[in-house]
Amino acid sequence: MTTAEAPHLVGALRRPGYLISAWPWRALAYLATTAPIAGALSVGLLVVGAPLLAAVNAVRQHGRPVSLALTLFLAVGTLVLVAVAPIASAGAAAVERWRLGLVDDRPLAQRPWAGLRARYTTADAWREVAYTVWLGSVVPLAYWLVALLAGLDVALVASPWLAGDADDVVVLWTTVDTPGQAVPYAILGVLLVPVLWYGLGALAAAQATVARWLLGWPTDTAALREVTRSRARLVDAYEAERRRIERDVHDGAQPRLTSLSLQLGLARLDVPDDSPAARPLAVAHDQAKGLMVMLRQIVHGIRPQSLTDLGLAGAVRELADEATVPVTVHADVDVPLPEAVETTAWYVVSECLGNVARHSGATRADVRLDRDGDLLVVEISDDGRGDADPTRGTGLTGLADRVAAAGGRLLLASPPGGPTRVRVELPCRP
The missing domain is CATH 1.10.287 (Helix Hairpins)
Structure with missing residues (x-):
């Protein structure tokens, strides 16, 4: 019996099968697409930051006064940077919200343009500025450190081949001149590859966490x-x-x-x-x-009597037996759940299986119940025609409202041609 896949990289890192899943590659794609964005932003910050650091260093080391031309340049550059940052950060924040989907399946809604004045007067806009500055200053430094560690690991793995040249090769704290001497370091490098793989995932997870914290901050x-x-x-x-x-x-x-x-x-x-x-x-x-x-x-x-008599897993299996299409149930819920959570989850499954029978044209469906920390995860998928749209009826909208009233959220993926997948996350803290 398998459990539901983690919806974000932070949760995936805690799973034992992380290294053999798609998450490390998604993290690598997130880091690779970050590099050009962070590099371009860092260049813009260096235009003002480098002269400012040079001026401060000159005053501190030599006691020489800052020239008037440099002072004017720094003042004008700072004013221009402060004036342009709220506008430029809007585009950067929109790209980052979209890019966050590489490592986090939980949607982060795009914020509509609220006008030029709002870019300078709202806290949301200045949080986007803070994230843009962080992306152009702290992130490049972290990436350089990771790149250095990756280069050292590559050097360790390649040291037996490099040691065959005429020159001695420096590996960590020692020098090797034969491939045999370099073999232990190559083995160490190979053993460090999973650690480095996890490290890349941790770096991507940390960056995504900061992005969600700053770009998804509630207004009030x-x-x-x-x-x-x-x-x-x-x-x-x-x-x-x-x-x-x-x-x-x-x-x-x-x-x-x-x-x-x-x-x-x-x-x-x-x-x-x-x-x-x-x-x-x-x-x-x-x-x-x-x-x-x-x-x-x-x-x-x-309240269905089957919930009281059989529990959530048994009641869902009873729904599956009554469905007009074959339904497979995977239930990994072995602890008691709050009554409101059980009732909401049952209604989710009942409504979704009803939609499968009435609208999808599916030949089979799957229902999965799983615990993910303090969440009950309910997933219903089918192989039907897809293209489910909450705006064309009240069923999915009412279901989302019912889930929201229980403190949860509903995610829907239903491209034209299928398949359709509904994922509901319900908090079930005792």
């Missing part, structure tokens, strides 16, 4: 916290009201309706078939039985 954290708290209170109140309605229907209305149906059935036995009252009585009896079925469906819709 205090307001967002209050919205989150109020939403949690509403969810708790909804769950309490749902349980009350379920109890009242199950213990009050349903037994009375059952008794009414029995009484009508007994009355039908006492009334002759040719009696004028036989026909209306039969209709009333049938309507009472139909109302019982409807009431059971209502109670089932409030």
